[in-house]
Amino acid sequence: MKKLFKPFNIANSVQLKFSLTFLVLIGGLLVMLNTYPTVVSRDLVFSSKQVSLQNQAGVMSSALSTQDRLTGETVREVMQLLDLRSLTRVIVTDEYAEILYDTAQLDPSVGRYALFPEIRRALSGEVVCYSVYDGRAFMTSEAMPIRNGGNTTGAVYLYEYDSSQAQLIGGIQTNLRSISTILSIAAIILMMIFSRALTLRITELVKATKIVSEGNYDHRIETKGHDELSALGEEFNNLTGRLRETEELRRRFVSDASHELKTPLASIRLLTDSILNAENIDNETMREFVTDIGNEAERLQSTTEKLLSLSRIDSGAGLAFEPVDLRRVVEKTLHLLSPLARDRQITISTNLRSGLYVNGNEDLLYRIIFNLAENGIKYNASGGTVEISLSKKNSLICLIVSDSGIGIPEEDMPHIFSRFYRVDKARSREAGGSGLGLSIVCDAVKLHGGSIKVEKRQKRGSRFTVFFPALEEKEEGQ
Amino acid sequence: MKKYVLLPLLCLLLLFSSCGKKGPSGDEADSIKVYRLLRPEFQSGGELLYPEAYPFPEDGTDPLQCAAYALKSIPSGERLMCVLPENVDILSIRQSGRNALVYLNDSYNNLEGMDKTLVDYAIALTMSSLPEIDCVCLYVGNETAGRIICPDKAVLRNTVHSEEEAEARLYFPRPYYGDIVFEYHSLSLNEDISFERSLMYKLLEGPESGRLVPALPEDTVLLSIYTQDGVCDISLSENFLLSCNENPQMARLWIYSLVNSLSGISGVNSVQILIEGKKSAEAGGIDISAPFEYNEKIVGSAFS
Structure with a gap:
């Protein structure tokens, strides 16, 4: 059996791709959730600390700038007046970086030299602030020069260790992490459920397609909901239904075609056997039998030709389309049918407008008109009429073939264009029909982009109306 | 075949290159610690003076002379620079008891404020990295009285981390x-x-x-x-x-x-x-x- 589907590869599965895409998206969002607020909060704290410490250093620097020369004693006197409780360490140095004042409880360094980068930059005239966040605390250092009369006489160094703000941010981070964990779990569960549900329906569709491709046209899938997949499922069911109908038509067509071909062959066989087996058969009887053989052979030929026509129409291959003058085709057809009409004493009348062109295949157009007109003649009583008109309505060319014949029963109307369908088998066989003529007409009309309908006439007979898309109208003689 | 020849050659090269090497060599247990200044663009907290290991001379050179020379040499680390300005030179150096007597040129007197302090303590810290030296005594130009600089007076970083x-x-x-x-x-x-x-x-x-x-x-x-x-x-x-x-x-x-x-x-x-x-x-x-x-x-x- 021909393999219609590639072997399933988990790496290419829709479920995996969907899951990965979903996970990447959620992952990205959670990373942002866990970083952006923390980063923003941290930066806000940095800015606030810089401002705060700068203000405090500014106050100290201003207070000390009144001294011409900084000494340990003078600095102590000034610093005692200030509130230094919020600061972890305060150092005041002279211009050589010698420590004149130090609030450190352990190892206070008065008399030593503070060789800090901040103090160096401050003694160079800069206001410096560094802040570091290590997850547990904000450690901020600020250094500012002390100026007196344009000269730098020393530097103020402040250091603050703040764990409360860090705890706050840490708390926010912890909460965000908890929320992220819960969201991640929920997202993963939802993702699994949703992707499973989505791919399950797709998998069912794939399975159903495989079943149908193996010939089971009765298989249908259950469609739930109103989304695209449900619509796909419904379309699949419709398609399967049409496939089943087509398959049935095909079977019937093959069966009917076989029957139509077999019947004349059987008759020919019977007649030839009769001739061969008969002893002392007279010439007249012989002639009769041979004539019958000829008729059957002709019918067989006609059926074969019609099957070939249908096949050609079905495939559309080798059909050349060009502008065709319909009036000319009608006249040529009627010329060929006039002997038959005379023979059956049928009157053919026409009302043909000139200059009506169709983009079509002349042979097929001839066949359409011939089959319709021939039926009108064959299925008519002696002295009856066949009327053919050709006109234009808006952008459509209208061909009407109506007769005063036996007509078509209402119940047969929907089926008369089906292949091998005959209203009265006996009568149509007598008339040489195979049930293919109107099928050919219908298919040929559709191939030309047209449409055909049949109606009962008020008194008796039938009317066939065919519409073709019109080409640009041309004057007679062009 | 090539790798069996190149590998031993490489090993030999490394072996010989470590003998009698002059110049900074990285962290070594027995080495002179030459104190360098962190370049301004990297001064964002931390320390200002960093020691760079300089191997002890193996050819009998006086370690003090070697240390004095090293102080003026170009640092190997790209973040570091020489503390001594170009025009400040150590004219001579000798040991007296457990002090190193360092004689500087007159350009030293042009230094102001913390620049002078940094030079003082870079010299003191470097010389006191030698086993027999505790402090340095700096003499400038023709001065007869020197200033004693002891390295324990240098506070190289903030030692208070938090209240706790x-x-x-x-x-x-x-x-x-x-x-x-x-x-x-x-x-x-x-x-x-x-x-x-x-x-x-x-x-x-x-x-x-x-x-x-x-x-x-x-x-x-x-x-x-x-x-x-x-x-x-x-x-x-x-x-x-x-x-x-x-x-x-x-x-x-x-x-x-x-x-x-x-x-x-x-x-x-x-x-x-x-x-x-x-x-x-x-x-x-x-x-x-x-x-x-x-x-x-x-x-x-x-x-x-």
């Missing part, structure tokens, strides 16, 4: 040189325990450096410690007294390790040693009946 954690200088004996040297040790501070007691517990844990010995005799027990009116009374077990009497040379080092360490606490001006809660006349030949104050002279270089 700070570094303290703890002094430990260096018997070979007969002095005491400090190490920075991190102390955890909280309301339940006094600074003095925290410091003593840390001191009793002993030094980190293998060149130093514990600050107190073995089995010495701290009985009590409290400070009042600037005097820190510390009561030790009798074992301390006995050990001091047995080893008078160490007694002095033990006593001043204790005193100098405790003097680093703000508010402690002097330390009274008690034995079993009582004043004692002497220990190891040293009068311990009166409080002791910080002793600068017994302190050796912490940077060698």
Whole structure:
């Protein structure tokens, strides 16, 4: 059996791709959730600390700038007046970086030299602030020069260790992490459920397609909901239904075609056997039998030709389309049918407008008109009429073939264009029909982009109306 | 085939390149620590002066001369620069006792403010990284009187980390040189325990450096410690007294390790040693009946 589907590869599965895409998206969002607020909060704290410490250093620097020369004693006197409780360490140095004042409880360094980068930059005239966040605390250092009369006489160094703000941010981070964990779990569960549900329906569709491709046209899938997949499922069911109908038509067509071909062959066989087996058969009887053989052979030929026509129409291959003058085709057809009409004493009348062109295949157009007109003649009583008109309505060319014949029963109307369908088998066989003529007409009309309908006439007979898309109208003689 | 020839050649090359090498070589146990200045663009907190290891000369050159030369050499680290400005030169250097006498040119006097301080302490820290040197004495031009610069006066970084954690200088004996040297040790501070007691517990844990010995005799027990009116009374077990009497040379080092360490606490001006809660006349030949104050002279270089 021909393999219609590639072997399933988990790496290419829709479920995996969907899951990965979903996970990447959620992952990205959670990373942002866990970083952006923390980063923003941290930066806000940095800015606030810089401002705060700068203000405090500014106050100290201003207070000390009144001294011409900084000494340990003078600095102590000034610093005692200030509130230094919020600061972890305060150092005041002279211009050589010698420590004149130090609030450190352990190892206070008065008399030593503070060789800090901040103090160096401050003694160079800069206001410096560094802040570091290590997850547990904000450690901020600020250094500012002390100026007196344009000269730098020393530097103020402040250091603050703040764990409360860090705890706050840490708390926010912890909460965000908890929320992220819960969201991640929920997202993963939802993702699994949703992707499973989505791919399950797709998998069912794939399975159903495989079943149908193996010939089971009765298989249908259950469609739930109103989304695209449900619509796909419904379309699949419709398609399967049409496939089943087509398959049935095909079977019937093959069966009917076989029957139509077999019947004349059987008759020919019977007649030839009769001739061969008969002893002392007279010439007249012989002639009769041979004539019958000829008729059957002709019918067989006609059926074969019609099957070939249908096949050609079905495939559309080798059909050349060009502008065709319909009036000319009608006249040529009627010329060929006039002997038959005379023979059956049928009157053919026409009302043909000139200059009506169709983009079509002349042979097929001839066949359409011939089959319709021939039926009108064959299925008519002696002295009856066949009327053919050709006109234009808006952008459509209208061909009407109506007769005063036996007509078509209402119940047969929907089926008369089906292949091998005959209203009265006996009568149509007598008339040489195979049930293919109107099928050919219908298919040929559709191939030309047209449409055909049949109606009962008020008194008796039938009317066939065919519409073709019109080409640009041309004057007679062009 | 190529790799079997190249690999041994590479090994030989590395071997020979490490012999008699001049210039900075990275961290080495026996090397001169040449102090460099961090370039301005990298000065964003931390320390300003960084030591760069310089190997001891193997060709018999005076280590002092080598250190002086190294101070003017170009640093190997790209974040570091030479502390000595281009126009400031060390004209000569020699040892006197445990001091290095450094003679600088007149351009040194053009230095101002902290630039001068940095040069002073870069020289002091570098020279005191040599085993026999504790301090430097700087002479400029034709001066006959020099300035003594001791490296322990340099505070290279902020030692206060938080309200609950700070570094303290703890002094430990260096018997070979007969002095005491400090190490920075991190102390955890909280309301339940006094600074003095925290410091003593840390001191009793002993030094980190293998060149130093514990600050107190073995089995010495701290009985009590409290400070009042600037005097820190510390009561030790009798074992301390006995050990001091047995080893008078160490007694002095033990006593001043204790005193100098405790003097680093703000508010402690002097330390009274008690034995079993009582004043004692002497220990190891040293009068311990009166409080002791910080002793600068017994302190050796912490940077060698």
